[in-house]
Amino acid sequence: MNKNQEHLLVKSLLNETRQAEEEQLTHLLTSNTHAIDSLNDWKKIYLLLQNFNPQFSRYFIKHTLNRLAHQRLIQQTQRDLYKWMLRLSMSAVAAVFLLLMYVIWQENSLSIDGLLGITNLWSGDFTNLLANY
Amino acid sequence: MQRGDEQALVEIIRRYETMIARIVIGMLGNTAEAEDVGQETFLRFWQSVGTYRYEAKVSTFLTRIAINLSINELRRRKNRYAWLELTDDKPIQYEFTDPQDAFQQADVTDQITHALTHIQTDQRVVVILRLIEGYSTRETADMLGIPLGTVLSRLSRGLEKMRKILRNTEQQ
Numbered sequence: 001m002n003k004n005q006e007h008l009l010v011k012s013l014l015n016e017t018r019q020a021e022e023e024q025l026t027h028l029l030t031s032n033t034h035a036i037d038s039l040n041d042w043k044k045i046y047l048l049l050q051n052f053n054p055q056f057s058r059y060f061i062k063h064t065l066n067r068l069a070h071q072r073l074i075q076q077t078q079r080d081l082y083k084w085m086l087r088l089s090m091s092a093v094a095a096v097f098l099l100l101m102y103v104i105w106q107e108n109s110l111s112i113d114g115l116l117g118i119t120n121l122w123s124g125d126f127t128n129l130l131a132n133y
Numbered sequence: 134m135q136r137g138d139e140q141a142l143v144e145i146i147r148r149y150e151t152m153i154a155r156i157v158i159g160m161l162g163n164t165a166e167a168e169d170v171g172q173e174t175f176l177r178f179w180q181s182v183g184t185y186r187y188e189a190k191v192s193t194f195l196t197r198i199a200i201n202l203s204i205n206e207l208r209r210r211k212n213r214y215a216w217l218e219l220t221d222d223k224p225i226q227y228e229f230t231d232p233q234d235a236f237q238q239a240d241v242t243d244q245i246t247h248a249l250t251h252i253q254t255d256q257r258v259v260v261i262l263r264l265i266e267g268y269s270t271r272e273t274a275d276m277l278g279i280p281l282g283t284v285l286s287r288l289s290r291g292l293e294k295m296r297k298i299l300r301n302t303e304q305q
Contacts, residue, residue, distance in 0.1 A: 006289035007282065013292075014263070016270060041296045049264045052245045053151065054158040056168050061146050064172045065139065071176065 001035060009035060013042050146175050149192060152266065153199050159261045160203035161210075162250040163243065170206050174199045196266065197276060200258060207254055248298045256291030259284055 001009070008025050011017045017025055028035050057063075100110065107114040153171050161167040177198050178191075249257055262273045263284065274284045 003286065007285040010285045010288045010292075014270065038293065038296065041299075042292045045292055045295055045299070046264055048241060048245055049260070052155060052159065052242060052249075052265055054154050054163060054242045054246060056150060056154050056158075056171050060150060060168065060171065061143060063168070064146055064175050065143070067172050068139075068142070068176055068179065 001032065001038075005032070005035065009039050009042070012039060013046060142175065142179050145178070145191065149175075149195050152192060153195060155265055156196060156199045156261055157203055158246055159249050159265060160200070160254075160257060161206055162246055166206055166210070170199070170202045173202055177202070193272075193276070196262070196268075200262075200276075204254065204258070248295045251298055252291045252294045256287045256294065259287040260291045260295075263288060 005028055008017070008021060008028060011021065012025050029039070099115070103114045104110055150171075153174050154167075157167045157171045157174070161170060174195060178195055249260065252260070258277065259273060262268045262276060263270060268276065270281055270284050274281050277284075
Protein backbone atom coordinates (compact mmCIF):
# COMPACT_ATOMS: atom_id res chain seq x y z
CA MET A 1 0.00 0.00 0.00
CA ASN A 2 1.21 3.48 -0.76
CA LYS A 3 1.06 6.45 1.59
CA ASN A 4 -2.25 7.78 0.22
CA GLN A 5 -3.89 4.40 0.61
CA GLU A 6 -2.65 4.13 4.20
CA HIS A 7 -4.05 7.58 4.96
CA LEU A 8 -7.33 6.60 3.37
CA LEU A 9 -7.59 3.50 5.55
CA VAL A 10 -6.82 5.46 8.72
CA LYS A 11 -9.40 8.08 7.78
CA SER A 12 -11.91 5.31 7.23
CA LEU A 13 -11.11 3.88 10.66
CA LEU A 14 -11.65 7.30 12.21
CA ASN A 15 -14.74 8.05 10.10
CA GLU A 16 -12.98 11.06 8.63
CA THR A 17 -13.29 10.23 4.93
CA ARG A 18 -14.68 12.98 2.74
CA GLN A 19 -17.28 12.38 0.07
CA ALA A 20 -14.64 12.42 -2.68
CA GLU A 21 -12.53 9.86 -0.86
CA GLU A 22 -15.37 7.36 -0.39
CA GLU A 23 -15.07 6.17 -3.98
CA GLN A 24 -11.31 5.69 -3.70
CA LEU A 25 -11.82 3.77 -0.46
CA THR A 26 -14.41 1.46 -2.01
CA HIS A 27 -12.09 0.82 -4.92
CA LEU A 28 -9.18 0.11 -2.56
CA LEU A 29 -11.19 -2.29 -0.41
CA THR A 30 -12.51 -4.21 -3.38
CA SER A 31 -9.16 -4.50 -5.14
CA ASN A 32 -6.75 -5.03 -2.26
CA THR A 33 -7.34 -7.89 0.20
CA HIS A 34 -4.41 -6.77 2.33
CA ALA A 35 -6.16 -3.43 2.84
CA ILE A 36 -9.37 -5.15 3.95
CA ASP A 37 -7.44 -7.37 6.39
CA SER A 38 -5.55 -4.40 7.75
CA LEU A 39 -8.67 -2.31 8.23
CA ASN A 40 -10.53 -5.14 9.96
CA ASP A 41 -7.64 -5.75 12.35
CA TRP A 42 -7.20 -2.04 12.98
CA LYS A 43 -10.87 -1.83 13.95
CA LYS A 44 -10.36 -4.61 16.51
CA ILE A 45 -7.29 -2.90 17.89
CA TYR A 46 -9.12 0.44 18.03
CA LEU A 47 -11.87 -1.22 20.03
CA LEU A 48 -9.32 -2.66 22.45
CA LEU A 49 -7.59 0.71 22.77
CA GLN A 50 -10.87 2.44 23.58
CA ASN A 51 -11.27 0.03 26.47
CA PHE A 52 -7.69 0.43 27.63
CA ASN A 53 -8.10 1.42 31.24
CA PRO A 54 -5.02 0.95 33.40
CA GLN A 55 -4.92 2.25 36.97
CA PHE A 56 -2.25 3.65 39.23
CA SER A 57 -1.89 2.09 42.67
CA ARG A 58 -4.69 2.78 45.16
CA TYR A 59 -2.35 5.04 47.16
CA PHE A 60 -1.63 7.30 44.20
CA ILE A 61 -3.28 10.41 45.70
CA LYS A 62 -1.63 9.86 49.07
CA HIS A 63 1.78 9.40 47.44
CA THR A 64 1.32 12.52 45.31
CA LEU A 65 0.39 14.60 48.36
CA ASN A 66 3.34 13.18 50.31
CA ARG A 67 5.61 14.11 47.45
CA LEU A 68 4.14 17.62 47.39
CA ALA A 69 4.75 17.96 51.14
CA HIS A 70 8.31 16.71 50.68
CA GLN A 71 8.94 19.19 47.87
CA ARG A 72 7.55 22.01 50.02
CA LEU A 73 9.81 20.97 52.88
CA ILE A 74 12.86 21.00 50.62
CA GLN A 75 11.88 24.41 49.21
CA GLN A 76 11.37 25.78 52.75
CA THR A 77 14.74 24.41 53.87
CA GLN A 78 16.43 25.98 50.85
CA ARG A 79 14.71 29.32 51.57
CA ASP A 80 15.77 29.17 55.25
CA LEU A 81 19.35 28.30 54.30
CA TYR A 82 19.43 31.18 51.83
CA LYS A 83 18.11 33.61 54.46
CA TRP A 84 20.67 32.37 57.01
CA MET A 85 23.52 32.75 54.49
CA LEU A 86 22.30 36.24 53.61
CA ARG A 87 22.20 37.26 57.28
CA LEU A 88 25.64 35.80 57.87
CA SER A 89 27.17 37.55 54.89
CA MET A 90 25.57 40.86 55.84
CA SER A 91 26.98 40.55 59.37
CA ALA A 92 30.42 39.78 57.92
CA VAL A 93 30.26 42.82 55.64
CA ALA A 94 29.17 45.00 58.58
CA ALA A 95 32.05 43.67 60.73
CA VAL A 96 34.61 44.39 58.00
CA PHE A 97 33.18 47.85 57.51
CA LEU A 98 33.39 48.60 61.25
CA LEU A 99 36.95 47.30 61.35
CA LEU A 100 37.94 49.56 58.48
CA MET A 101 36.27 52.57 60.12
CA TYR A 102 38.04 51.80 63.39
CA VAL A 103 41.43 51.52 61.70
CA ILE A 104 40.92 54.78 59.85
CA TRP A 105 39.79 56.49 63.06
CA GLN A 106 42.78 55.20 65.03
CA GLU A 107 45.50 55.61 62.40
CA ASN A 108 44.10 58.37 60.21
CA SER A 109 45.08 56.16 57.30
CA LEU A 110 44.40 52.74 55.89
CA SER A 111 47.41 50.42 55.69
CA ILE A 112 48.05 46.69 55.93
CA ASP A 113 49.95 47.22 59.19
CA GLY A 114 47.01 49.18 60.52
CA LEU A 115 44.61 46.41 59.57
CA LEU A 116 46.86 43.81 61.21
CA GLY A 117 47.25 45.98 64.30
CA ILE A 118 51.07 46.13 64.19
CA THR A 119 51.64 49.79 63.27
CA ASN A 120 53.55 50.71 66.45
CA LEU A 121 55.40 47.47 66.81
CA TRP A 122 59.21 47.81 67.08
CA SER A 123 61.46 45.30 65.48
CA GLY A 124 62.72 44.23 68.93
CA ASP A 125 59.24 43.54 70.29
CA PHE A 126 59.12 39.93 69.15
CA THR A 127 62.49 39.21 70.80
CA ASN A 128 61.34 40.84 74.03
CA LEU A 129 58.10 38.91 73.98
CA LEU A 130 59.96 35.63 73.54
CA ALA A 131 62.57 36.55 76.18
CA ASN A 132 59.85 37.02 78.79
CA TYR A 133 58.86 33.38 78.44
CA MET B 134 -7.28 26.60 42.57
CA GLN B 135 -4.75 29.37 41.98
CA ARG B 136 -4.43 29.86 45.74
CA GLY B 137 -2.83 26.45 45.88
CA ASP B 138 -5.56 24.85 47.98
CA GLU B 139 -4.54 21.24 48.57
CA GLN B 140 -8.13 20.05 48.48
CA ALA B 141 -8.40 21.41 44.94
CA LEU B 142 -5.35 19.35 43.97
CA VAL B 143 -6.96 16.23 45.38
CA GLU B 144 -10.07 16.99 43.33
CA ILE B 145 -7.96 17.49 40.16
CA ILE B 146 -6.15 14.19 40.78
CA ARG B 147 -9.43 12.34 41.34
CA ARG B 148 -10.89 13.75 38.15
CA TYR B 149 -7.90 13.17 35.87
CA GLU B 150 -6.05 10.24 37.45
CA THR B 151 -7.49 7.68 35.03
CA MET B 152 -6.71 9.82 32.00
CA ILE B 153 -3.12 10.38 33.11
CA ALA B 154 -2.75 6.67 33.92
CA ARG B 155 -3.84 5.78 30.38
CA ILE B 156 -1.32 8.18 28.87
CA VAL B 157 1.62 7.45 31.14
CA ILE B 158 1.17 3.68 31.40
CA GLY B 159 0.53 3.55 27.66
CA MET B 160 3.81 5.38 27.11
CA LEU B 161 5.98 3.69 29.74
CA GLY B 162 4.26 0.43 30.57
CA ASN B 163 2.93 -0.52 33.98
CA THR B 164 6.12 0.32 35.87
CA ALA B 165 7.14 2.19 39.00
CA GLU B 166 8.46 4.97 36.76
CA ALA B 167 5.00 5.37 35.24
CA GLU B 168 3.52 6.06 38.66
CA ASP B 169 6.36 8.50 39.41
CA VAL B 170 5.72 10.32 36.14
CA GLY B 171 2.00 10.36 36.93
CA GLN B 172 2.68 11.99 40.30
CA GLU B 173 5.16 14.41 38.74
CA THR B 174 2.54 15.39 36.14
CA PHE B 175 0.16 16.59 38.84
CA LEU B 176 2.94 18.28 40.80
CA ARG B 177 4.17 20.15 37.71
CA PHE B 178 0.62 21.18 36.98
CA TRP B 179 0.21 22.36 40.57
CA GLN B 180 3.44 24.36 40.45
CA SER B 181 2.36 26.08 37.25
CA VAL B 182 -1.20 26.77 38.34
CA GLY B 183 -0.27 30.46 38.76
CA THR B 184 0.73 30.69 35.10
CA TYR B 185 -2.05 28.43 33.83
CA ARG B 186 -4.09 30.09 31.09
CA TYR B 187 -7.76 29.30 31.22
CA GLU B 188 -8.08 29.22 27.42
CA ALA B 189 -6.53 25.75 27.53
CA LYS B 190 -8.52 22.90 29.05
CA VAL B 191 -7.09 21.41 32.23
CA SER B 192 -7.12 18.00 30.53
CA THR B 193 -5.14 19.30 27.54
CA PHE B 194 -2.64 21.02 29.83
CA LEU B 195 -2.20 17.85 31.90
CA THR B 196 -1.91 15.73 28.74
CA ARG B 197 0.91 17.90 27.41
CA ILE B 198 2.78 17.66 30.72
CA ALA B 199 2.28 13.87 30.90
CA ILE B 200 3.46 13.34 27.31
CA ASN B 201 6.56 15.53 27.77
CA LEU B 202 7.50 13.87 31.06
CA SER B 203 6.97 10.40 29.57
CA ILE B 204 9.20 11.20 26.59
CA ASN B 205 11.88 12.52 28.97
CA GLU B 206 11.60 9.33 31.03
CA LEU B 207 11.94 7.19 27.89
CA ARG B 208 15.10 9.11 26.95
CA ARG B 209 16.51 8.58 30.44
CA ARG B 210 15.59 4.90 30.29
CA LYS B 211 17.23 4.52 26.89
CA ASN B 212 20.48 5.98 28.24
CA ARG B 213 20.26 3.99 31.47
CA TYR B 214 19.67 0.63 29.82
CA ALA B 215 21.56 1.14 26.57
CA TRP B 216 24.08 -1.51 27.58
CA LEU B 217 21.32 -4.07 28.15
CA GLU B 218 20.21 -3.82 24.54
CA LEU B 219 23.70 -4.78 23.46
CA THR B 220 23.69 -7.97 25.50
CA ASP B 221 20.04 -9.02 25.34
CA ASP B 222 18.96 -9.86 21.79
CA LYS B 223 16.32 -12.46 22.66
CA PRO B 224 13.00 -11.97 20.82
CA ILE B 225 10.23 -10.49 22.91
CA GLN B 226 7.58 -12.97 24.02
CA TYR B 227 4.10 -11.51 23.62
CA GLU B 228 1.21 -12.88 25.62
CA PHE B 229 -1.54 -11.66 23.32
CA THR B 230 -3.80 -14.38 21.94
CA ASP B 231 -6.84 -13.25 19.97
CA PRO B 232 -7.87 -9.61 19.89
CA GLN B 233 -11.58 -10.49 19.76
CA ASP B 234 -11.51 -12.81 22.75
CA ALA B 235 -8.97 -10.76 24.59
CA PHE B 236 -11.46 -7.91 24.66
CA GLN B 237 -13.28 -9.79 27.36
CA GLN B 238 -10.21 -10.90 29.25
CA ALA B 239 -9.25 -9.30 32.51
CA ASP B 240 -5.64 -8.82 31.48
CA VAL B 241 -6.47 -7.00 28.27
CA THR B 242 -4.94 -3.86 29.73
CA ASP B 243 -1.61 -5.59 30.27
CA GLN B 244 -1.65 -6.99 26.76
CA ILE B 245 -2.43 -3.68 25.14
CA THR B 246 0.22 -2.01 27.31
CA HIS B 247 2.66 -4.63 26.11
CA ALA B 248 1.84 -4.10 22.44
CA LEU B 249 1.83 -0.32 22.84
CA THR B 250 5.22 -0.20 24.50
CA HIS B 251 6.74 -2.09 21.56
CA ILE B 252 5.91 0.43 18.87
CA GLN B 253 8.04 3.49 18.18
CA THR B 254 7.66 6.38 20.61
CA ASP B 255 6.43 8.88 17.99
CA GLN B 256 3.80 6.40 16.79
CA ARG B 257 2.84 5.52 20.37
CA VAL B 258 2.17 9.16 21.28
CA VAL B 259 -0.12 9.58 18.29
CA VAL B 260 -1.96 6.30 18.99
CA ILE B 261 -2.50 7.31 22.61
CA LEU B 262 -3.71 10.83 21.87
CA ARG B 263 -5.88 10.00 18.87
CA LEU B 264 -7.18 6.49 19.52
CA ILE B 265 -7.15 6.25 23.31
CA GLU B 266 -7.74 9.80 24.49
CA GLY B 267 -9.99 10.65 21.58
CA TYR B 268 -8.42 13.97 20.58
CA SER B 269 -9.28 14.85 16.99
CA THR B 270 -6.63 14.43 14.32
CA ARG B 271 -6.27 18.24 14.16
CA GLU B 272 -5.91 18.54 17.96
CA THR B 273 -3.32 15.75 17.98
CA ALA B 274 -1.37 17.47 15.21
CA ASP B 275 -1.51 20.82 17.01
CA MET B 276 -0.52 19.32 20.34
CA LEU B 277 2.54 17.63 18.85
CA GLY B 278 3.34 20.40 16.37
CA ILE B 279 3.27 18.07 13.36
CA PRO B 280 1.27 18.14 10.08
CA LEU B 281 -2.02 16.25 9.75
CA GLY B 282 -0.49 13.88 7.21
CA THR B 283 2.22 12.90 9.68
CA VAL B 284 -0.43 12.05 12.28
CA LEU B 285 -2.15 9.76 9.76
CA SER B 286 1.15 8.15 8.69
CA ARG B 287 2.21 7.51 12.28
CA LEU B 288 -1.21 6.10 13.07
CA SER B 289 -1.14 3.68 10.14
CA ARG B 290 2.42 2.56 10.91
CA GLY B 291 1.69 2.23 14.62
CA LEU B 292 -1.46 0.22 14.02
CA GLU B 293 0.26 -1.98 11.48
CA LYS B 294 3.09 -2.66 13.93
CA MET B 295 0.64 -3.48 16.71
CA ARG B 296 -1.25 -5.73 14.31
CA LYS B 297 1.94 -7.66 13.53
CA ILE B 298 2.79 -7.98 17.22
CA LEU B 299 -0.68 -9.31 18.00
CA ARG B 300 -0.65 -11.65 15.00
CA ASN B 301 2.73 -13.09 15.95
CA THR B 302 1.51 -13.95 19.39
CA GLU B 303 -1.66 -15.43 17.97
CA GLN B 304 0.46 -17.89 16.01
CA GLN B 305 2.60 -18.84 19.02
